[in-house]
Amino acid sequence: MTLADLLDPLLDPAHKGIPHQCPPLRRSEIGAQGWNVLAGDLPLPLAVIKREKLSHNLGWMQRYVEGLGIGLAPHGKTTMSPQLFAQQLDAGAWGLTFANVTQARIGVQAGARRIVIANQVVQPADLHGVAAMLREHPSLRVLFLLDSPAQLAQIERVQAGPAFEVLLELGLDGGRTGCRTHEQALALARLAHASPAVRLAGIECYEGLGATGDDAQDGERASALMDRVEAIARACDDDNLFDTDEVIVSAGGSAVFDLVAPRLSPALQRRVQGLLRSGCYLTHDDGTYRRMVHAVNRRIGCSDANGLQAALEVWAVVHSLPEPGLAILGAGKRDVSCDAGMPAPLRWCAAGSRTLQAVPGAWTVTALNDQHAYLQLGEGASPLQVGDRVALGISHPCTTFDKWRWMAVVDEGYDVVDAITTCF
Amino acid sequence: MTLADLLDPLLDPAHKGIPHQCPPLRRSEIGAQGWNVLAGDLPLPLAVIKREKLSHNLGWMQRYVEGLGIGLAPHGKTTMSPQLFAQQLDAGAWGLTFANVTQARIGVQAGARRIVIANQVVQPADLHGVAAMLREHPSLRVLFLLDSPAQLAQIERVQAGPAFEVLLELGLDGGRTGCRTHEQALALARLAHASPAVRLAGIECYEGLGATGDDAQDGERASALMDRVEAIARACDDDNLFDTDEVIVSAGGSAVFDLVAPRLSPALQRRVQGLLRSGCYLTHDDGTYRRMVHAVNRRIGCSDANGLQAALEVWAVVHSLPEPGLAILGAGKRDVSCDAGMPAPLRWCAAGSRTLQAVPGAWTVTALNDQHAYLQLGEGASPLQVGDRVALGISHPCTTFDKWRWMAVVDEGYDVVDAITTCF
Numbered sequence: 001m002t003l004a005d006l007l008d009p010l011l012d013p014a015h016k017g018i019p020h021q022c023p024p025l026r027r028s029e030i031g032a033q034g035w036n037v038l039a040g041d042l043p044l045p046l047a048v049i050k051r052e053k054l055s056h057n058l059g060w061m062q063r064y065v066e067g068l069g070i071g072l073a074p075h076g077k078t079t080m081s082p083q084l085f086a087q088q089l090d091a092g093a094w095g096l097t098f099a100n101v102t103q104a105r106i107g108v109q110a111g112a113r114r115i116v117i118a119n120q121v122v123q124p125a126d127l128h129g130v131a132a133m134l135r136e137h138p139s140l141r142v143l144f145l146l147d148s149p150a151q152l153a154q155i156e157r158v159q160a161g162p163a164f165e166v167l168l169e170l171g172l173d174g175g176r177t178g179c180r181t182h183e184q185a186l187a188l189a190r191l192a193h194a195s196p197a198v199r200l201a202g203i204e205c206y207e208g209l210g211a212t213g214d215d216a217q218d219g220e221r222a223s224a225l226m227d228r229v230e231a232i233a234r235a236c237d238d239d240n241l242f243d244t245d246e247v248i249v250s251a252g253g254s255a256v257f258d259l260v261a262p263r264l265s266p267a268l269q270r271r272v273q274g275l276l277r278s279g280c281y282l283t284h285d286d287g288t289y290r291r292m293v294h295a296v297n298r299r300i301g302c303s304d305a306n307g308l309q310a311a312l313e314v315w316a317v318v319h320s321l322p323e324p325g326l327a328i329l330g331a332g333k334r335d336v337s338c339d340a341g342m343p344a345p346l347r348w349c350a351a352g353s354r355t356l357q358a359v360p361g362a363w364t365v366t367a368l369n370d371q372h373a374y375l376q377l378g379e380g381a382s383p384l385q386v387g388d389r390v391a392l393g394i395s396h397p398c399t400t401f402d403k404w405r406w407m408a409v410v411d412e413g414y415d416v417v418d419a420i421t422t423c424f
Numbered sequence: 425m426t427l428a429d430l431l432d433p434l435l436d437p438a439h440k441g442i443p444h445q446c447p448p449l450r451r452s453e454i455g456a457q458g459w460n461v462l463a464g465d466l467p468l469p470l471a472v473i474k475r476e477k478l479s480h481n482l483g484w485m486q487r488y489v490e491g492l493g494i495g496l497a498p499h500g501k502t503t504m505s506p507q508l509f510a511q512q513l514d515a516g517a518w519g520l521t522f523a524n525v526t527q528a529r530i531g532v533q534a535g536a537r538r539i540v541i542a543n544q545v546v547q548p549a550d551l552h553g554v555a556a557m558l559r560e561h562p563s564l565r566v567l568f569l570l571d572s573p574a575q576l577a578q579i580e581r582v583q584a585g586p587a588f589e590v591l592l593e594l595g596l597d598g599g600r601t602g603c604r605t606h607e608q609a610l611a612l613a614r615l616a617h618a619s620p621a622v623r624l625a626g627i628e629c630y631e632g633l634g635a636t637g638d639d640a641q642d643g644e645r646a647s648a649l650m651d652r653v654e655a656i657a658r659a660c661d662d663d664n665l666f667d668t669d670e671v672i673v674s675a676g677g678s679a680v681f682d683l684v685a686p687r688l689s690p691a692l693q694r695r696v697q698g699l700l701r702s703g704c705y706l707t708h709d710d711g712t713y714r715r716m717v718h719a720v721n722r723r724i725g726c727s728d729a730n731g732l733q734a735a736l737e738v739w740a741v742v743h744s745l746p747e748p749g750l751a752i753l754g755a756g757k758r759d760v761s762c763d764a765g766m767p768a769p770l771r772w773c774a775a776g777s778r779t780l781q782a783v784p785g786a787w788t789v790t791a792l793n794d795q796h797a798y799l800q801l802g803e804g805a806s807p808l809q810v811g812d813r814v815a816l817g818i819s820h821p822c823t824t825f826d827k828w829r830w831m832a833v834v835d836e837g838y839d840v841v842d843a844i845t846t847c848f
């Protein structure tokens with residue numbers, strides 16, 4: 001794929017949301033079409049990103065990490081959007097994070113030259129894939145996670161080329177991947193340092209899985225984890241187990257990032273590059289991340305009004321009001337996240353109108369089918385009619401992005417001013 | 425998009441599962457690459473369709489409807505795969521069903537000339553989109569659902585061209601769309617018959633939402649619904665409210681289709697075309713549809729061995745065995761359904777081996793993150809090692825298909841013999 005095809009692909013009406021009779025057009029041409037979402041120019045359901053809020057979030061997180069003297073390697077798996085990757089890199093990101101080699105290749109094609117694969121790489125096909133990327137791009141750096149001697153043995157067996165840069169992963173009991181104890185981690189660091197197949201470049205963990213929003217509980221958990229990160233970093237530093245001049249210390253999702261970010265610059269003999277890997281911050285959401293970041297804001301002394309802003313909405317049309325108090329919308333599991341809570345109605349707009357209206361407090365989405373949402377309207381009369389449009393706020397950006405091959409970028413008046421595409 | 429692009433698009437390593445260094449190639453070229461899944465030729469995770477089982481299912485359902493003297497309009501939303509649409513049409517399907525106009529356009533491009541949109545169409549953009557398709561393809565027939573005077577009023581307001589063919593939808597109390605009472609439905613049929621904007625072409629319902637697998641409960645529910653369908657069909661027939669010579673009577677998901685299919689040919693004065701709309705039958709699954717179709721098989725006197733076969737698997741690699749009894753696999757919510765139950769491990773294959781092994785009964789996937797699965801291995805020693813590969817059976821084909829832009833078609837030895845693409 002050429003860079004032009006990646007950043008500026010052709011879209012056509014086979015991409016949901018593109019007007020049905022629209023001739024194929026480049027992504028970059030969409031902003032000039034004069035489309036407006038509320039005017040009904042695009043068939044719903046439609047995912048939209050609000051330009052101003054996206055831009056605010058982009059700057060907010062970059063300033064946050066710069067204030068701490070660390071770098072940002074945003075997790076690209078959230079959006080898998082080459083245009084958003086380019087924006088993150090332009091805003092000053094150190095590099096990009098991905099979940100696997102296929103994703104990482106897209107990040108490299110979009111311009112990233114520092115990549116963290118925040119995952120074990122173990123398959124021969126993937127190890128050869130990393131080696132090939134490194135050969136193709138001499139200035140490229142790719143780091144991935146190591147958490148077991150068994151994984152190291154698989155890497156040694158493949159002999160894909162020069163030694164791979166790896167980050168030693170620490171994990172939590174009952175958690176996902178990562179070494180559970182200091183002793184396991186230190187023993188693995190010694191094996192890695194001794195192995196010709198890898199170069200130990202730093203330490204990594206992920207604190208986000210057990211986050212609750214409760215300050216004391218999340219603080220204690222993150223603190224214990226970061227104490228372990230610091231202890232193993234210091235032990236590896238003392239024993240000269242790091243194989244790079246600069247040591248990377250990385251953590252960070254988007255839920256409790258403030259509890260780990262200040263801990264990513266431990267004092268070592270070697271230079272340290274702290275790296276936060278948040279991904280969901282970019283569009284934020286109206287669900288689980290709004291709740292979690294409300295606690296972050298309180299802890300760091302940022303008002304919610306000045307903090308991250310929900311930038312992603314999915315618009316749907318009312319198909320039917322089949323019973324009192326029930327509206328069936330034409331958007332479902334194929335269009336909007338439901339893994340971290342149901343979507344939340346944010347505002348609505350009558351058929352034929354462009355006037356945004358506030359959503360009554362009682363309105364609640366209680367279920368999704370593949371292509372439908374069940375919007376409960378509560379007791380009493382509702383103004384909502386068949387053909388009216390409802391904006392749904394989402395919970396968990398990752399699982400909405402992967403349901404769209406493109407998204408419209410809109411201004412405050414829902415004029416479509418740009419578009420992004422995704423590569424899932 | 426040209427038909428060649430639709431049926432035979434270019435794929436490249438930006439499509440997950442395509443080998444990382446593979447030059448761009450046409451879908452139709454994949455079967456000649458000599459790739460084998462177990463040999464590690466393709467990076468995991470990878471979705472595969474078993475050719476023989478797919479072919480069996482394709483023929484099974486076609487024979488089933490033919491035995492009842494009705495037609496099959498498979499729901500295309502399940503796979504959104506032009507190649508599979510073409511196979512369904514070639515096998516004798518009457519036409520195809522879709523959830524919205526964007527999907528329907530793809531079905532028309534793939535060759536369908538009879539389309540049911542099993543949904544309300546209400547947006548001006550969508551109504552104009554249907555009208556445009558009908559203008560572009562003079563032999564095309566598109567039918568969509570009508571369930572309220574408010575929807576009819578929206579259609580009348582648009583004046584998109586010749587009258588649209590509609591099916592009157594009956595629904596269940598506490599269910600989704602559709603008229604709740606005979607009186608509502610009959611009144612709407614009269615309005616539709618009198619309206620210049622639509623032609624009443626038949627009756628539709630969907631019985632699948634409340635299905636439980638319990639014969640008595642499902643039977644009673646389906647029977648009551650189909651009694652209502654028959655009653656309204658007869659009432660419309662008696663009052664000459666149908667505007668077409670042939671009356672379509674349609675129902676059918678893939679869970680309890682045997683309880684509605686025999687009821688789709690009520691004796692009317694006009695000719696009746698019964699239409700079953702099952703979609704998930706094509707790949708079937710190892711979860712909810714396996715359980716539901718086990719009951720179907722018992723009711724229709726078909727052994728499970730001769731009935732529908734699970735044809736879809738997602739393969740993943742073991743990233744880590746971080747604690748006794750826990751394996752972390754490199755496939756998650758982005759790769760495999762979890763809305764109707766967790767994926768189920770089916771078989772596994774050691775790293776570097778091509779020998780399939782049986783999965784111990786204790787192995788259970790208990791959770792998915794975006795890109796990871798948690799496979800619990802039970803008590804005691806397990807043979808599973810880092811780098812080994814595990815095949816996951818899925819529950820609910822619709823929500824696995826939409827996570828892949830292509831899938832490998834394999835033979836019994838996991839040689840990649842073909843590929844399908846999807847248009848979500």
